Structure formats: structure tokens, C-alpha cells
Amino acid sequence: MLRSKLPDTGTTIFSVMSALAAEHNSVNLSQGFPDFPVDPVLTELVYKASKEGHNQYAPMAGVNSLRDGISELVNKIYGVRKDPEKEITITSGATEALFAAVSAVVDRGDEVILFDPSYDSYEPAVLLSGGIPVRIPLTFPEYGLDREKIISSINSKTRLIILNSPNNPTGAVLSGDDFKFIRKVILENDLYLLSDEVYEHIIFDGMKHYSVLSDDELFRRSFVVSSFGKTFHITGWKVGYCIAPEELTTEFRKIHQFLTFSTSTPFQYALSEYIRESKRVPDLKGFYEKRRDYFRVLVESLGAGRENGFKLFPCGGTYFQLLDYSALSDENDLVFAKRLTVEFGIASIPVSVFYKNNTDNKVLRFCFAKEYSTLDKAAECLGNFLRNS
Template structure:
């Protein structure tokens, strides 16, 4: 019998994504909670995977990932950020971005180290810190309009600070880092031997002509950063679970020490198909415009509702303020909305260490237009 009092994660249960998707299935509600598309993967990718399977590329890939994919990732990043990562020593293909986040955090932290996280934070960060016997130090974004409070981040810096975890474009808020954020970050990391884990899985989903400020664009930040991205978000294939981590050779070696004992290697034929896909730059350069159309459609459909629209600069998530509708806790309102009105969303208070509740919900608009129209019709009835 396992003694649950000895649990390594005693306060962790089933994720909110699993809970809300299960409730959506139970009630037959429109699921705008979990961040996955309801439209098809590009047929070129499916055909490519099948072709490589038939060609016999079905055995273990190299631990770091197949070389054609690493080479094309290197070319893509150089094209976008003018920074050259060595495919042989500085790029690791992973089984999704969540695995990459876990490996990067584990590679950085020793027991007693401190890691600063920006909240609301994706729920994989704190468990990885805790499993490393390190200490999470949360810093809440200023609300509104969801901007990092760099003065507070600076106040959290101590002799034990080893890591800052960033996420831009930001899930769940849709905010993005801007140049002033980069300058503030530069000043802070210069205060000590501080590493960065930069979760950039929505890197190609940025709107209104704005620029994705990747750590890779800045040599002084790149030299201390693990930059993580995801093909699942870029190519509408979240179930394929292929991501990657960019880091200088010394950091990549530490990363790979963890990665080799977590998954060792990721799906081989999918890696080859993705290598071919990203050789066509239009396959990711057009993604921002694709999702901006969906953002703008959803916002226009919701405009007449009692919800208030918050800014959305990137990702495929829209935050809606419901304070004019109810003063219920966001967890309670999200459940009631799913059951009574047939639309599921995510309550962001679960992404705060202290449960901060601003009476907003997160809605995913990575859906067919018909799905968004049907969901908006229901939301406008509330």
C-alpha cells in the first residue's frame, strides 16, 4: 500500500484541463477550455508521416532528434532571430513542450534553489520545481492589463535565485513580451548567475504586426536560456507531442542528461515529416494571420454580450471578464456556465499560487468558425 502522506506532489490533483474537458464531454457542451484545434492537420504532414512509416523509419530516433529536423529548426531560428544554434550540440527534440519544460527545470535546479515564475502560470512549472526540491517564487502580473511587474520580480531576487521561467506569447492571458520587458529582464539576470527557461510554444501566433521577442534574438539572453517550442501548436497536431529545446552546448548537455531518462527519443516518422514541413517557411509564417482572423471573428461575435473583452496579443486564447454577469468565483462560474449554457472555459485562478480571482475566464478560439459562432451564440444569451 502506498502511503499518500509521502506523496512527492501532495497538493497536486487532476489538471483543470482534464476536469473541464471531462465536464464538457459529460454535458455535451462546446469545449473552448482545453487548447486544441477542432480542425484537421495539413494533409502534407499526414502524407509525410505515412510515407516515412512505409519507408521503414519506425525505430528509435537519435536521443537528440533526427538530424534533418534539427538542421531545419536551426535554419528556421536563424531566419527569424538571426541566431545560429548548432544542430549537433544545441538542439534537442522532445516528446512535447511539457517534457522539455520538465527537463530544463530539472537540469537547472538543486535542492534549496529558488525559481521565479510569472503568474498566472502554466500548471507544469511548479510541480517540476517541487520535484527538484527547489522553491517556487511567484510574481503575479499586474491586472489589468496583464503586464509583468518587474519591480516585484527584482524584489524576489536573492542569493538562491537560479532560474526565471517566462512564457511568451503567454498562456492563459494572451500577453506578449515587449522590448521594455527585455530590457528589464537583462538588468535583472545581470544581478547573478540566473538562468532562463523561456516557454515560447505560441511563438508564431502573434497579432497586429507585433514581434515575438524570443530569447534567441538577444545573444546575452540566449547564452543563459533554454528556449522551448512546440510543433503541436504550430501545425494543429497537439496529440503528436513533438517539441524542442534550444540552448547553448553546455546547457544542452545538462538538458539531455535528463531527457535521455524521461523519453530517450521521440516519434521517428513524425520527426522526418516535420523536417520537411518546416523547410516551407510559409507553413509557420502564415499562422499569425490565420489565428488573427479567428481572434477577430470571436471578438466580433462576443461584442454584444455581457462579457468584457480583454486584450489578446498572441496565442489562441481570449480572456473575457464576466464581472458584469456574476461575482461567483471563476471556478464556480466556469462549471455553471458549462452545465447551464453549454460552453466550457478555463478559470485562471487555478494558475495562481494564491488563487487570485479577477472574474475572468479563458476561451480557446482555435476552432472552426462554425464552432466559434455556435459558442458565441450561447455566450450572448448569458
């Protein structure tokens, strides 16, 4: 029998919950994707690019004009110049970039610091490189960094830290002090940093996103990953990118060229023209903050007059809202999430799936990147559950 290289990995929970939601015709707030239409200008641009003949392999590192466009955007947002030729690579979603970055620096026996909970694609990438994931729990219920634990876990085998802010699944945002702390740890120990910044533009309440791009010294040891899927509501296009200094980009591209070689050509042309014309990213802060607040008010109003109810966690960024249901059920979060989907028509993600040992704090993740009417329906389903509980 074939010996599995990932014996503990099953089908991702996103596929499981989305399939369950479809089967039961449930409102799907599980997987993180918007249900509103993309800008028709973008879809027209894809059509135009394809009609104009951009249908063959794109350059391995990405279409030049798109890399130029990213460099300009980064300059405008973070005030730094990144070399499109030597430092920017277009990938098939952030997922590919994360995998290639891990593969580029992690060797057999290297330790990689991951936080618990963390996005589910990190650990398999580390394992497939022969690395050893070292999970450091985030504090609960704040989901903050435990500095002492991070420092005490570093040894001569530690190679890489994978950081994600704003954070999926927790919605927590790295503070300026946290950023300084991570910076110090990386530089003092000659580690590498993989900074997953796919939600860089989705941050609320006037908070600042501390991008590794804006710190020259830290950037020299880092891969910074982002995704157009999140920024332009086009998760299905799977176009992301990695920005890293030349030395790291050289190694990154050696992996990328045999992983996918290049990313879909017409989509790259469409994005490059779109960026060139708009010269900015949309105001995602206001756009998603309104939806976050709308969903939070709906959930709060469900609890009116009740002693128990769903408890809201703070959400500083991303489009995910966590709800604590510990006052409502003793079921573990996977069982509870499935029951809500099947019996009450609302799908979410149990947060335990983001933990190494499936730590169950009785917390579910709801994606609010949805039409207001979808959020209304979701709240109605949660209300039905409450009335029956």
C-alpha cells in the same frame, strides 16, 4: 500511506473541463487545441515515414534532419545560427522540454521565479527538483511585469526565471522594454532563464516577438522551448524542442535521455520533410488574428444594448481570449465555468487555476483556435446565458 510529492496538485483543469464538456456535449473552448484538420501533406508524410521503415528509436537528441530544419528556420526567422548537433534537442512536446530544463538547473533549495498566473506545468517541475517556486504577481488587469517586485525577490538562492511570451493564459505579450529588463536581471545576477516560446508565431496587431534566440548574450544563460503542436495545429503529436547553449544542452540531454530517451520517429521524419519543403512556418498571425477578431466581435455583439455583459481583455498573442464576467455573477470562476459548461453548453478555463492561491478575478479563458462555426456556437451559448441572467 504514500506521502505525495505533489500534495497540492490534482488532475489538471484541462482534463477536468474537457471531460465535463464531453459529458455534457458542450462546445469546448477550454483546452488549447485546434478543431480544424491538419495539412493532409503532414499526415501523408507520417504514413510515408512509417512505411519507409522509420519505426524504431530515433536518435536521443532527435532526428538529424529535423534538428537541421529547425536550425534553418531559426536562422530565417531570427537571423541567428544555432548548432543542431550541440544546441537543439527534440522532445516529446514542450512539456517534456520544460521539465527537463528545470531538472537540469534547479537544485534542492534553489528559488525559481514564476509569475502569477502562469502555465500550470512549471510549478510541479520546480517542486519535484526540490526547488522553491517564488510567485510574482503580474499586474492586474494588464497582466504586466511588476519590476520592483521581481528585483526585490532576487537573493543568493534565486536560480531561474521562467518566462512565457506570448502568454498563456493571459494573451499578454512582452514588450521590448520588458525584454531588456529581464535580460538585465538575468545577466546581472547570473541567473538562468527558461523561455517558453510555444506561441512565438501567434502574435497580433503587428507586434514583435522578442525571442531569447536573437540575443546572443542572454541565450548563453537560457533554454528556449517551442512546440510544433502549436505551429502546425498538431498538439496530439507531442513534438517540441529545446534550444540551449552547449553547456546547458549537455545537462538537459542527461535528463531527457532517461525521461523519454527519444521522441516518436515517424513524426520527426514527417516534420523534417515538411519543414524542408515549405522552408517556412505558416502565417499564423493572420490566421489566428482573424479568428480572434471574429470571436471578439461575436462577444461584443452579445453585449449590444446591455449595461452589463462579458468584458473583453486585450489579446496580443496566443489563441486565448479572456473574458471578465464580474458584472454578471458573484460565483467563483471555477463554479461559474462549470455552470456555463453544464447548463449552457460552453466550456472554458477559469483563470484562477493558473494562480498559486487560486486568485479569483472572475475571468475565464476561451480558446479561439476553432472553426468559425464552433465560435458561432460558442457565442450562441454565451448569448443564452445572458438572456437567462
